[in-house]
Amino acid sequence: MICKDYKPKTCGKLNKAPYVCNNCKSLGSCTYERWIYVAKYSDDCYHELLSSSREGINQMPEDIQKLDTLISPLIKKGQSLSHIYANHKTDICCSRRTLYKYIDRQLFSAKNIDLPRKVKYKPRKSGTNSRNISRNYRIGRTYDDFNKFLENSPEISVVEMDTVExxxxxxxxxxxxFRKSTFMLAFLMDNKTQQCVNNVFSMLVQRLGVKVFKRLFPVILTDNGSEFQDPKSIEYGQNKDKLTNVFYCDSNCSWQKGMIEKNHEYIRFIVPKGRSFDMYNKNDITLMINNINSTARDSLNGSTPFQLSQMLLDNSLHKKLSLQEIAPDNVVLKPTLLK
Structure with a gap:
């Protein structure tokens, strides 16, 4: 039980800005009542208030009844809301969009079925950034096609491809x-464009040779990013010789290439999200990849991707791309690695 006459002690510092205890040097030992500012909680409260303030009907019942008396008989005559609004704008105390909401919430005797065009259209989708772009590049290269390809060649090596901004x-x-070893390569590109991707593959073919490239990259699975939408420029070399097969995940299904998505976490340990890559060069990226590939994984039973790659991949890959194993105790997965 708390005495009704009890009054909690308050610190005099709370009477002036910033009115909270966050930066107080005595916070650990203070016995006064505390006020802590939590940005995430405050932001959540703000958005909740912003949303709740717009809920419900901002009209008195009498006003709704008055609108219903005016509008519903005209709608039932087949008149559109645009026609009604044009002729009775001074008598209507809300916007045309609000009238549609009132009808949809069944506040009027007129219903959606009474509107001339309402029931002929599907509800408009919101919160989408879809673009009217051609999907012809996916013909014969969908995720279903990818699975069928693997059914016919179950032993073939699969390489997942993506970009990190x-x-x-x-x-x-x-x-x-490389799926079988989770061994990852990374290449710095000036822009997120198809031409930059093509330049990387041209470099790989030139350094590794056509035979080794075909053996290492028989199948590539990627997403639908604009930088990957010209599959033939990746699949075919300068001599029009087919080097690989490119397939695409379904839209919004990043889990279909989940291994590379998961592996990107290691990159973010070293280069946090939002930090620019402009300050780094290819040697920095190679150093970062060497440390990532030298990290032991539970999924590999304590082995590292580098160790598995030496058994499963052509070792010329390591030599030609300057890939080296880092001693276990020297592995660094912090931003300090590239400072």
Whole structure:
């Protein structure tokens, strides 16, 4: 039980800005009542208030009845809301969009079925950034086609491909991950464009040779990013010789190439999200990848991707791309690695 005459002690510092105890040096030992500012909680409260203040009907019952008396008989005559609003604008105390909401919530005797065009259209989707772009590049290269391809060649090696952005408009990383070993490659590109991706693959073919490239990259699975939407430029070399097969995940199904998505976490340990890649060079990226590939994984029974790659991949890959194993105690997965 708390005495009704009890009054909690309050600190005099709370009477002046910033009115909270966050930066107080005595916070650990203070016995006064405390006020702590939590940005996430305050932001959540703000958005909740912003949303709740717009809920419900901002009209008195009498006003709703008056609108119903005016509008519903005209709607039932087949008149559209635009026609009614044009002729009775001074008598209607809300917008046309609000009238549609009132009808949809069944506040009027007129219903959606009484509107001339309402029931002929599907509800408009919101919160989408879909674009009217051609999907012809996916023909014969969908995720279903990918699975069928693997059914016919179950032993074939699969490489997952993606990009990692720093800051918008800046340099990006092209990442390639070998599924069987989770061994990952990363290449610094000036822009997130198809031409930059093509340049990386041209470099790989030139350094590794056509035979080794075909053996290492027989199948590539990627997403529908604009930088990957010209599959033939990746699949075919300069001599029009087919080097690989490119397939695409379904839209919004990043789990279909979940291994590379998961592996990107290691990149974010070293280069946090939002930090630009512009300050780094290819040697920095190679150093980062060497440390990531030298990290032991529970999923590999304590082995590292580098160790498995030496058994499963052509070892010329390591030599040609300057890939080296880092001693276990020297592995660094912090931003300090590239400072």
């Amino acid at each position: 720093g800051q918008k408009g800046g340099k990006v990383l092209l990442t390639l991950l």
